[in-house]
Every structure is written in structure tokens, then in C-alpha cells.
Amino acid sequence: MKYLIWLVVLLAVVVWFQRAKKSMLAGSDAAGEPAGESEAPAPKAKRFRRGADSGAETMVQCAHCGIHFPISEAVTHASGAHYCSEEHRRLASF
Numbered sequence: 001m002k003y004l005i006w007l008v009v010l011l012a013v014v015v016w017f018q019r020a021k022k023s024m025l026a027g028s029d030a031a032g033e034p035a036g037e038s039e040a041p042a043p044k045a046k047r048f049r050r051g052a053d054s055g056a057e058t059m060v061q062c063a064h065c066g067i068h069f070p071i072s073e074a075v076t077h078a079s080g081a082h083y084c085s086e087e088h089r090r091l092a093s094f
Contacts, residue, residue, distance in 0.1 A: 064088035 062084040074082040083089040
């Protein structure tokens with residue numbers, strides 16, 4: 001049983017080192033300079049920010065029930081209001 005515990009601890013340490021190594025390599029700038037040798041590392045928020053081409057889609061809210069959903073799934077009324085389904089659009093017309 002004690003060998004199993006030591007094996008789990010060893011695996012945790014190995015995984016931790018691999019992740020630390022991967023984050024150091026990902027932190028290097030475009031010039032190929034390692035993150036440890038640069039003057040100031042980039043903040044985490046900037047490293048993981050999505051670009052405009054990441055496939056993110058605008059979310060809209062149903063005017064009837066209030067649920068949020070992607071605009072590509074929206075049913076739009078003539079007034080410009082967005083609905084999650086044709087039934088909610090029809091119910092709002094009355």
C-alpha cells in the first residue's frame with residue numbers, strides 16, 4: 001500500500017514538472033527568446049486572450065423567455081427582436 005502512495009506522489013510530481021515546462025515554453029515571445037530571459041513576462045490575461053478568428057459568436061437574449069443563445073440560432077421578428085424559437089416569436093406577436 002505504501003508503494004502505491006509513493007507511486008501516486010511520484011506521478012503527481014512528474015505531471016507538475018511537465019506542466020511547468022510547457023508553460024515556460026508557451027510563455028516565450030515570438031522572437032524565440034525563452035520566457036525566463038525576457039525583461040518582463042506577458043500577463044496571463046494577454047497570453048490566453050481569444051483572437052477575432054477563434055470562432056466566438058455573439059450571444060443574444062430571447063425577448064420572450066430571457067434565455068441567452070448564439071445569434072446564428074435566433075429567430076428575428078420584423079421589429080428586430082430576437083427569439084429562441086418560432087413559437088416564442090409567434091407568442092410575442094399577440
